[in-house]
Amino acid sequence: MTIQFNDESFRDDYSFHNSERALKRFPFPFHEDSYMYSVNMEQHRGGPADSVYEMRFDVDEHYVSEMKDRAIVLDQDPLRCQSLPHMTLAGWDLLELIMVSKSEDYPDLFELHREGDQWRWINKPLGIDDSFTFLDETTLPYGPMEYITRQAQGDFAVLDQRDDMLWMDAGMVTTQADWSLDFDIGMNFFEWHAPVPKAHEMGIFVRALKFLLNIQQGAPARRLNWTMTVNPLLDTSPENYHKWGIQKTTLTPENIGRKQHLRVELQTFFRLPRSNALVFPIRCYLCAFEDLMTVPKWGRRLHRVIRDLPEELATYKGFIDNRPLMLDYLSQFDDGLPTSPGIWPDLQSEPPLQK
Amino acid sequence: MSGAEKIRVRVSEITLINALVTRFRFERCDGADLPTFSGGAHTVVEMQDGGVTRLNPYSLMSDPYDQRSYTISVRRDDTGRGGSLFMHQQVKVGDEMTISYPVNLFSLDLRARKHLFLAGGIGITPFMAQIQQLERFGTQWELHYACRNKGLGSYADELTSRHPNQTHVYFDDQSQAINLPHLLEGQPLGTHVYVCGPKGMINWVRDTAQGLGWPQDNIHYEEFLAPQPGKPFEVKLAVSNKTIQVGEHESLLEAMEREGVDAPYLCRGGACGQCETAVIGYDGKFIHRDHWLEPQEHESGKKIMPCVSRFEGKTLVLDR
Numbered sequence: 172m173t174i175q176f177n178d179e180s181f182r183d184d185y186s187f188h189n190s191e192r193a194l195k196r197f198p199f200p201f202h203e204d205s206y207m208y209s210v211n212m213e214q215h216r217g218g219p220a221d222s223v224y225e226m227r228f229d230v231d232e233h234y235v236s237e238m239k240d241r242a243i244v245l246d247q248d249p250l251r252c253q254s255l256p257h258m259t260l261a262g263w264d265l266l267e268l269i270m271v272s273k274s275e276d277y278p279d280l281f282e283l284h285r286e287g288d289q290w291r292w293i294n295k296p297l298g299i300d301d302s303f304t305f306l307d308e309t310t311l312p313y314g315p316m317e318y319i320t321r322q323a324q325g326d327f328a329v330l331d332q333r334d335d336m337l338w339m340d341a342g343m344v345t346t347q348a349d350w351s352l353d354f355d356i357g358m359n360f361f362e363w364h365a366p367v368p369k370a371h372e373m374g375i376f377v378r379a380l381k382f383l384l385n386i387q388q389g390a391p392a393r394r395l396n397w398t399m400t401v402n403p404l405l406d407t408s409p410e411n412y413h414k415w416g417i418q419k420t421t422l423t424p425e426n427i428g429r430k431q432h433l434r435v436e437l438q439t440f441f442r443l444p445r446s447n448a449l450v451f452p453i454r455c456y457l458c459a460f461e462d463l464m465t466v467p468k469w470g471r472r473l474h475r476v477i478r479d480l481p482e483e484l485a486t487y488k489g490f491i492d493n494r495p496l497m498l499d500y501l502s503q504f505d506d507g508l509p510t511s512p513g514i515w516p517d518l519q520s521e522p523p524l525q526k
Numbered sequence: 527m528s529g530a531e532k533i534r535v536r537v538s539e540i541t542l543i544n545a546l547v548t549r550f551r552f553e554r555c556d557g558a559d560l561p562t563f564s565g566g567a568h569t570v571v572e573m574q575d576g577g578v579t580r581l582n583p584y585s586l587m588s589d590p591y592d593q594r595s596y597t598i599s600v601r602r603d604d605t606g607r608g609g610s611l612f613m614h615q616q617v618k619v620g621d622e623m624t625i626s627y628p629v630n631l632f633s634l635d636l637r638a639r640k641h642l643f644l645a646g647g648i649g650i651t652p653f654m655a656q657i658q659q660l661e662r663f664g665t666q667w668e669l670h671y672a673c674r675n676k677g678l679g680s681y682a683d684e685l686t687s688r689h690p691n692q693t694h695v696y697f698d699d700q701s702q703a704i705n706l707p708h709l710l711e712g713q714p715l716g717t718h719v720y721v722c723g724p725k726g727m728i729n730w731v732r733d734t735a736q737g738l739g740w741p742q743d744n745i746h747y748e749e750f751l752a753p754q755p756g757k758p759f760e761v762k763l764a765v766s767n768k769t770i771q772v773g774e775h776e777s778l779l780e781a782m783e784r785e786g787v788d789a790p791y792l793c794r795g796g797a798c799g800q801c802e803t804a805v806i807g808y809d810g811k812f813i814h815r816d817h818w819l820e821p822q823e824h825e826s827g828k829k830i831m832p833c834v835s836r837f838e839g840k841t842l843v844l845d846r
Contacts, residue, residue: 389531
């Protein structure tokens with residue numbers, strides 16, 4: 172299985188695109204025709220071949236371009252990557268986890284050679300071949316967390332665990348759905364989730380925290396989350412809201428299929444062994460509406476989910492104003508037929524659009 | 527499946543430390559590396575003792591970065607339920623056993639400017655790993671270790687010779703005692719205190735530190751309770767639709783496992799909260815022994831921690 176890396180952009184001319192293969196493996200987040208919050212956790216131990224669940228850290232055709240975009244964001248705003256002093260050991264944990272996982276899961280792309288503390292890391296897609304001393308920061312060009320997350324898709328929140336609580340004490344956050352590491356740094360689990368509507372009344376966060384505190388070494392977990400983004404922007408941060416927020420007003424019936432993207436986060440959770448911290452990788456996948464609509468099941472279901480979504484959630488996810496426009500577009504792909512359960516496209520078994 | 531992930535290991539070394547304590551070294555059966563861990567972590571050791579499966583937690587005391595082997599120290603408890611006697615009397619070098627992945631419920635607070643360790647007896651073991659972790663990074667620490675007498679001071683000589691300036695040992699039979707208020711008052715700001723030992727010692731340290739105005743978050747303790755025997759009782763498990771008997775010498779959690787009911791757990795010692803179970807109905811009284819539930823939860827009659835707590839009375843129905 173070789174990956175052909177796209178040369179594409181997530182800004183300016185937005186040349187981002189999904190190949191046929193990327194579309195087939197897109198993590199469509201709705202397992203039924205409606206949506207409400209749930210803790211919806213499952214073990215992260217592989218999944219169907221070539222699905223985003225298969226490997227511990229999924230590498231896909233967007234890898235090289237996403238890493239270029241991250242470098243641009245960091246160049247303009249270094250505070251997107253922060254690590255409080257006590258989190259350095261967790262940074263080494265994360266570096267070890269990613270290097271070991273990627274070199275085992277993608278041996279044709281990544282190599283890790285270890286002789287005691289002397290490590291050599293080869294990242295072929297990015298043209299990196301570095302030797303360094305494990306646990307010695309002076310032998311790397313960046314701190315360990317920054318070094319490895321400049322080479323790994325998705326955002327990373329590194330959470331310290333103390334006093335039965337999780338603390339946002341380090342992270343690399345450049346592809347986020349409108350939240351800020353610089354604002355949240357040092358906050359606890361309940362503080363940084365305070366803006367989420369409804370979930371508190373439902374007791375979601377108390378249950379989620381309990382679950383996360385008990386994630387153990389060797390038993391990672393995962394869930395999907397989603398939102399909407401106009402244009403394939405990775406960096407939808409509060410810091411740059413003045414640049415991307417206004418783009419939400421550029422949708423028209425003619426361009427919506429191309430411009431409107433479903434944004435899905437594959438969230439995984441790993442206990443870090445040396446520090447006992449928890450890492451929370453948040454991997455962003457984008458897919459244009461017009462590409463999603465080529466899968467009949469997803470067309471039917473997305474229309475129903477967006478139509479029936481409670482108003483607070485559509486507001487929180489930032490698309491309440493565009494919902495009528497979305498529904499006009501999506502309703503063309505909903506013929507009222509039932510859909511099969513589960514998130515998979517089921518292209519062989521689901522009937523084509525009947526209208 | 528309940529509990530942490532499992533690892534098959536072989537006992538590669540058994541060392542008598544003193545009249546009560548024996549050290550066991552484990553290596554992986556498949557020859558691969560063991561996971562690294564953080565100082566303060568424990569492993570749950572599975573013992574096949576005749577027809578009984580015993581699962582006992584022990585602190586990992588080896589260097590957390592040594593991936594070739596783990597070591598634990600087991601103190602013989604002649605009046606206990608038999609886990610420590612099994613380890614002392616039945617386990618031989620070369621035996622294969624199953625242990626769990628490391629789980630840490632007694633983690634270092636890495637923000638600390640200094641770590642102050644207070645150990646009583648076999649409570650020294652988690653600190654052995656934590657000290658090795660801190661030594662690697664040159665972090666400040668200090669150990670005060672109380673033992674019954676010189677003969678039972680496990681690892682006291684080793685620690686004193688390796689870290690003469692940081693190690694302070696106190697022998698009861700020589701009437702030596704930690705001057706705790708004095709010790710706590712002399713600590714620099716940002717010190718965290720950790721205590722592991724008998725219940726009385728833990729309470730003494732917590733109360734003294736709090737009395738001196740130490741922030742709650744700077745006081746850490748670990749105490750694994752062993753389940754205590756008690757009168758047999760009957761439990762109805764509503765979800766599994768089973769009625770089971772809990773014997774005198776087994777815990778409620780063990781009885782559920784014996785009957786094939788998959789009940790979650792991690793520490794099996796009343797500390798981690800994993801096995802918390804809702805009570806649907808009861809007629810009798812609970813013997814709560816955990817330190818996970820709040821006192822008002824104990825009184826509510828709505829929850830029980832089956833790893834260490836028991837019941838006496840007519841009927842008990844659990845949501846399991």
